[in-house]
Amino acid sequence: MLGMGWFPASLGGLNRYYRSLFEQLPEARGVIVGPSQDAPSSINVVDGAALPRRLLSFLRSARRAAVGEEVVDAHFALYAAAPLLTGTLRKRPLVFHFHGPWADENVAAGDSSRLRFALRAGLERAVMRRADALIVLSSAFGRVLVERYRVSPWDVHVWAPGVALETFTPGERSDARRGLQIDPDAFVAVCVRRLVARMGIDCLLDAWEELQHELPDGSILLLVGDGPLRESLAARAQSPHLSGRVRVLGRLTDDQLVTAYRAADVAIVPSVSLEGFGLIVPEAAACGTPSIVSDIGGLPEVVRQLDPSLVVPAGDVPALTERIGAAARGALPTRAMTRSFAESFSWPKLAERHRALYRRLLGHQRDERLRVVYLDHVARLSGGEIALMRLLTHFEGVKPHMILGEDGPLADRLQQLGVSVEVLPIAPSARDARRDTVGLGGTSPATAMHTLVYVARLALRLRSLKPDLVHTNSLKAGVYGSIAARAAGVPVVWHVRDRIADDYIPGAAVRLVRTLIHHLADGVIANSDATLETIPAADRPSSWVIPASVEPPPSAPKGRPHPFTFGMLGRIAPWKGQDLFLRAFAQAFPAGEERAVVVGAAMFGEKSYEQELRELASALGIVERVEFRGFREDVWPELASFDALVHASVIPEPFGTVVLEGMAAGLAVIAADEGGPASVIANGETGQLFRSRDQDSLCATMRSLREDPHERERLGQAAQSAVADYHPDVIAGQLEQVYEQVLREVGLGKRRVVQGTRD
Numbered sequence: 001m002l003g004m005g006w007f008p009a010s011l012g013g014l015n016r017y018y019r020s021l022f023e024q025l026p027e028a029r030g031v032i033v034g035p036s037q038d039a040p041s042s043i044n045v046v047d048g049a050a051l052p053r054r055l056l057s058f059l060r061s062a063r064r065a066a067v068g069e070e071v072v073d074a075h076f077a078l079y080a081a082a083p084l085l086t087g088t089l090r091k092r093p094l095v096f097h098f099h100g101p102w103a104d105e106n107v108a109a110g111d112s113s114r115l116r117f118a119l120r121a122g123l124e125r126a127v128m129r130r131a132d133a134l135i136v137l138s139s140a141f142g143r144v145l146v147e148r149y150r151v152s153p154w155d156v157h158v159w160a161p162g163v164a165l166e167t168f169t170p171g172e173r174s175d176a177r178r179g180l181q182i183d184p185d186a187f188v189a190v191c192v193r194r195l196v197a198r199m200g201i202d203c204l205l206d207a208w209e210e211l212q213h214e215l216p217d218g219s220i221l222l223l224v225g226d227g228p229l230r231e232s233l234a235a236r237a238q239s240p241h242l243s244g245r246v247r248v249l250g251r252l253t254d255d256q257l258v259t260a261y262r263a264a265d266v267a268i269v270p271s272v273s274l275e276g277f278g279l280i281v282p283e284a285a286a287c288g289t290p291s292i293v294s295d296i297g298g299l300p301e302v303v304r305q306l307d308p309s310l311v312v313p314a315g316d317v318p319a320l321t322e323r324i325g326a327a328a329r330g331a332l333p334t335r336a337m338t339r340s341f342a343e344s345f346s347w348p349k350l351a352e353r354h355r356a357l358y359r360r361l362l363g364h365q366r367d368e369r370l371r372v373v374y375l376d377h378v379a380r381l382s383g384g385e386i387a388l389m390r391l392l393t394h395f396e397g398v399k400p401h402m403i404l405g406e407d408g409p410l411a412d413r414l415q416q417l418g419v420s421v422e423v424l425p426i427a428p429s430a431r432d433a434r435r436d437t438v439g440l441g442g443t444s445p446a447t448a449m450h451t452l453v454y455v456a457r458l459a460l461r462l463r464s465l466k467p468d469l470v471h472t473n474s475l476k477a478g479v480y481g482s483i484a485a486r487a488a489g490v491p492v493v494w495h496v497r498d499r500i501a502d503d504y505i506p507g508a509a510v511r512l513v514r515t516l517i518h519h520l521a522d523g524v525i526a527n528s529d530a531t532l533e534t535i536p537a538a539d540r541p542s543s544w545v546i547p548a549s550v551e552p553p554p555s556a557p558k559g560r561p562h563p564f565t566f567g568m569l570g571r572i573a574p575w576k577g578q579d580l581f582l583r584a585f586a587q588a589f590p591a592g593e594e595r596a597v598v599v600g601a602a603m604f605g606e607k608s609y610e611q612e613l614r615e616l617a618s619a620l621g622i623v624e625r626v627e628f629r630g631f632r633e634d635v636w637p638e639l640a641s642f643d644a645l646v647h648a649s650v651i652p653e654p655f656g657t658v659v660l661e662g663m664a665a666g667l668a669v670i671a672a673d674e675g676g677p678a679s680v681i682a683n684g685e686t687g688q689l690f691r692s693r694d695q696d697s698l699c700a701t702m703r704s705l706r707e708d709p710h711e712r713e714r715l716g717q718a719a720q721s722a723v724a725d726y727h728p729d730v731i732a733g734q735l736e737q738v739y740e741q742v743l744r745e746v747g748l749g750k751r752r753v754v755q756g757t758r759d
Contacts, residue, residue, distance in 0.1 A: 001028050002062055002083065004076040006036035006043070011226065011251070012194065013279050014099040017137075017161055018075050024162075024351035029065045031058060033079065059083050071095065071358045077102060077127040078120075084130050093361035095354070096131035098145055100276045108198045108273055109228075125149055132361050135354075137161055137277035138298020139415045146401075146422045152465060153401040153420040154371050157357065160302070161279060162347030167254055168261065168286035170339055176262035183218030187328040190264035190289070192257065192280045193271075195227030200270035200294060200315065205233070207270075207321040209241050214325055221268075222260055223248045261287035266327045269293040272314045278302060285342035288335030292323050301416060306341045307333050369399040370739055373467040373490075375458075375481040376474050377431050379408030379423070380603060381633060382571060383657050384497040387527075387548040388473050392419045394549075394732040398739070403461070405431050405454075405477075409633070424461060426454050431476070455484045462488035469739055471495060475505070475513060482520040491746045493738065494521040499654050499675075501534040504575075514539045523742040525735070527655035528676035542745060544738050547680070549731040550660040550723055553636040563593035564706060567642035569635060570658045572602040572610045577648035577672075577693075579616055584648075584698035586620040594625065594706065599638045601631035639665035644705050644712060647671040650693050656680065660726055663687065663719035668712040670701050686719045 001022055007015040010033075022030050022043070030043040033054060039045055044061040046054060055078075062083035066072065072089055074080035075097045083089045103120035111117070128134065128149050135157050136142045142158045145151040174184050182188060189208075193199040201223065208221050223233060223246065230248065237246035252260065261267065267284040268291065269275075275297035282302070284291050290306060293299040294314035303310045309331070312319040333341075360367075374392070376385060389410065392400045400419060404411055405426035414421040427450035462470065462484055470492040472481040478494045485492035498504060500513050517524060517540055524543040526532035532545055568581050578598055585596045602610040610628070617626040632638050639645065645662035647653070652675030659677045662669040663686065671677035672692035681687035688705065691697040705712055 001025070001030040002058075002072065002074040002076070002080045003030055003032040004079060006032050006034070006039050006045070008251075008253070009035045009037050013277070014075060016279060017097075017099070020162060020164065020347055021351065021354070024347045025354065028073070029069060031061045031065050031079075033058065055079065055082060059086075062089065063087060066092070070362055073097070073354070073358075074127070074131075075099065077124045081123050081127050084127060090130075093133075093358070094131045095133045095135060095357060095361070096127060097135045098128070098141055098276075099137075100141065100274055101144060101148070105198075105274055109196055131155065133157060133357055135159055138301050139418050139420075140297040140301065141276040143411075143415055143421060146420060150464070153422070154367070154399060154465075156420065157353075158418060159350060159353055160345060161277065161282070162350045163279075163282040163286050163342055163345040164254075164347070165286055165343060165345075168258055168283045168342075170286075170288035170335060171258070171262045173262055176259045179259055180222075180263050182220060182263055183216075185216060186218035186220060187215050188220055188222065188264045189266050189268050189324065189327075190222040190224060190260050190284070191268045191270070192224040192260070192284075193227075193269070195223075195225050195229040195233060197229065198271060198273045198275075200272040201229065201233055203272065203315055203317050203320060204268055204270040205236060205242065205246065206317045207324055208246065210317070210321045211325055211328070212241065212245060215328055219245065219328070221246045222264065224250070224252055224257065224260055226251045257283075258287055261289045264289050266324070266332060267291040268320075268324070269299060270314075270320060271296045271299065275299050282342050282345040285338045286345075288339045290333045290338045292320070292327065294320075301418075304416065305344075306338065367399060369395075369397050370469060370736075370743075371465075371467045372398050372400055372469045372471055372739065373462065373465060374400055374402045375470060375472045375477040376402070376410070377405040377426060377476040377480075378474070379404045379406045379410040381409050381413070381631075382603065383548075383655075384474055384495075385410050387497070387655075387657055388495075389413060389417070389419075390549050390551070390728050391732045391735065393417050394728040395736065396732075397736050398732075401465070401467070403458070424454075424458060426450070426480075430454060451480060455480050455487070458484035459487035462490055466490075468743065469493060471739075473497070475509075478513070478521075479516060482516055486520050491522040491742055492520065493523040493525060493742055495525045495527075496531055496535065497527050497654055499531050499534045499652060503651055504534075504654075517541075522746050523738060525738060528679055530652055530675045530679065531654045542741065544734075546731060546734050546738070547676075547726060548655055548657040548660060549728040550657070550664045550726050551728060552720075552723075553639070553665050563595055564643050565595045565597055565641060566644050566646055566702060567597040567599060567638065568646050568648065569599045569638060569661070570647075572598070572600045572613070573606045574609050575649060575651040576600075577650045578609075578613050580650060580693065580695060580698065581646050581648045582613065582616055582620060582622070582626065584695050584702060585626075586622045587695065588699040588703045588706070589625075590621070596622065596626045597629060597638075597642065598626070599629045599632055599635070635661055636665065639667060642667055644668045644670060644702070646698070646702065647677055648698060649675065649677075651675075652692070653677055659687070660723055664723045666716040666720045668705050668715040669719060670698070670705065682722070685715075686722045687715055 003018040005015040007019045034045045034048050036045045044065050046057045046061050058079045059082040072092045073095045103117050133155050139158050142156045146153045177184050234248045237248050261284045267289050269278050271294050277298040281291045292310050293303045295311050296314045300311045312323050402421040404423050407423045411421050429447045430450040470485040470490050472478040472494050475498055482492045500510055502510050524540045526545050617623045645667045647659050655676035659680050669687040673689040674692045683689040688701050690701045
């Protein structure tokens with residue numbers, strides 16, 4: 001095991017992690033750079049001399065330590081490079097731990113030399129290219145590896161570190177405060193950080209200063225750690241506004257650190273850049289102390305498991321101030337909950353994962369899950385994107401990797417879910433081109449050129465990734481993705497979520513899509529029979545209808561609000577029929593207490609329609625009873641506020657995931673009698689269908705459900721039972737079967753898909 005330093009003689013998260021893991025692997029031998037106070041005999045300690053001599057000594061020690069050993073486990077590129085890239089160690093399986101972008105960290109610390117940055121980055125890349133497997137502590141740093149260092153996502157393992165649960169333990173807060181001479185009734189925060197600029201300590205001090213008039217007397221912030229900013233931070237702590245309210249403790253032993261954690265109500269991690277995980281979060285939690293963290297790197301992934309409200313925007317002093325103030329008023333997880341959360345971070349379990357990985361590398365065994373690349377041109381949380389996102393964590397025999405044409409909320413959500421994702425940006429002119437410009441005469445030369453360049457870049461990326469299959473998730477991704485996949489020699493499945501008909505997309509687009517499907521797709525997945533029927537059988541290869549999925553809501557509604565509320569949920573667009581909904585509502589209930597709610601936002605250049613809806617509500621005389629709530633990522637609270645859900649698309653809906661969501665929420669759902677919703681709802685049994693585009697029919701259906709609470713209850717209960725067939729586990733299993741059949745049909749032979757161990 002090739003490390004950097006030995007904790008605590010050498011501080012830092014990397015060194016603490018290395019020591020903790022090494023102590024869980026007694027069969028290992030290690031090499032580090034001194035000083036070291038208590039390193040065991042199985043560690044070779046290199047003298048911390050001048051850099052050239054240090055590197056030469058490390059190389060010699062690594063070669064001696066490797067005699068008889070079978071696997072190399074490296075943690076720091078600078079010291080590991082020479083042993084790994086020269087001599088006999090070149091042929092040993094290599095596991096590399098990516099603790100952060102070393103070159104960027106030096107820039108953040110003030111090193112502005114472009115030459116040194118290039119040398120460090122090049123050294124990192126050389127070591128990573130040599131690695132057979134790479135381990136990161138968070139999906140955030142996994143994304144950095146894939147996106148910036150072009151590492152294969154199939155080789156990346158996202159494994160959270162452990163915590164020394166026998167060292168970091170809860171204790172009596174009063175005893176800890178007595179030892180630190182802190183008022184037992186004060187509000188106490190602790191910040192354990194290396195004192196450098198990227199840790200955001202200045203933002204924390206700004207927030208603490210803002211709070212002084214709100215906090216109880218004696219409240220104090222404990223700053224623990226060392227670094228180049230220690231003197232300046234200590235000087236600021238003595239300023240008139242903070243004097244007596246901040247205490248700079250410097251470096252602490254583990255025993256002293258446990259006392260500081262126990263004394264604190266909350267730990268604060270205000271990093272502003274380059275935070276891979278934050279080992280102090282589980283350490284503090286093991287002492288019963290929750291942490292408020294910034295939304296940088298891996299910090300949100302860790303803390304959201306305990307309480308999402310503990311995450312605040314990085315560098316946002318008002319948000320940090322507000323959250324610390326709420327913590328002082330008691331808005332924190334209990335100490336028992338926090339300790340229980342920490343107990344999921346186990347060093348012994350992590351060590352066993354490493355042993356299993358070492359054995360697999362020695363046996364030249366590949367993870368037998370299918371490697372599938374998913375393509376989408378946008379990163380917005382729209383229907384098709386949400387539908388796919390819900391499935392990616394439910395596969396058993398697939399290891400997914402997502403390539404997006406832009407950065408955005410979808411990339412962030414996938415990262416939070418632990419799904420491998422990278423952004424390969426498409427030029428906005430190509431990504432945002434409207435459907436009515438599709439075709440040889442409608443696309444500008446610049447847009448066509450940008451698209452061709454992107455296809456070439458994507459083909460090269462797919463060739464380097466070597467996936468088993470490409471799955472395109474949107475029409476645009478289908479166009480460029482199928483061409484790129486063919487160029488890379490990879491089978492491609494086209495997931496059609498839009499009706500390929502001229503009442504939905506322009507005729508030129510219809511012809512183009514059908515032609516590409518006919519010549520390039522190895523399989524077609526449609527989200528409904530209505531969608532599949534728009535692709536003539538002669539134009540498509542093997543095809544399947546697989547609907548979207550839905551999980552049960554987090555909790556059942558406690559009861560519907562008053563007044564009675566009809567709701568619409570989804571993207572605001574003319575073809576979605578929000579205007580039809582408002583007209584039918586005004587006709588059905590020209591006066592009374594009933595309310596209409598529209599949840600959603602305009603996308604893709606349709607903002608003017610949203611304003612037209614507001615003007616329509618005013619013209620209909622219902623403006624006081626209509627509410628536009630905008631986009632909501634979490635739809636369940638919105639659905640819980642409805643008595644009935646209306647889906648009123650005026651062009652046949654390809655599927656209508658909103659219908660499934662309403663059914664899962666136990667609502668009586670009203671939808672048009674054509675397109676995807678008509679295949680999901682059994683009319684009169686699990687919902688009500690009205691004549692499409694018919695205002696009178698919609699009006700009558702809304703009125704009948706308003707007047708019959710027993711019918712609403714019956715329909716809602718039946719709908720909840722029916723959506724069991726749409727659970728993500730069920731739909732993901734259907735997709736896996738499709739992938740296997742496609743691979744058989746293209747002549748790659750039957751691949752054995754097994755239940756893989758999830759990283």
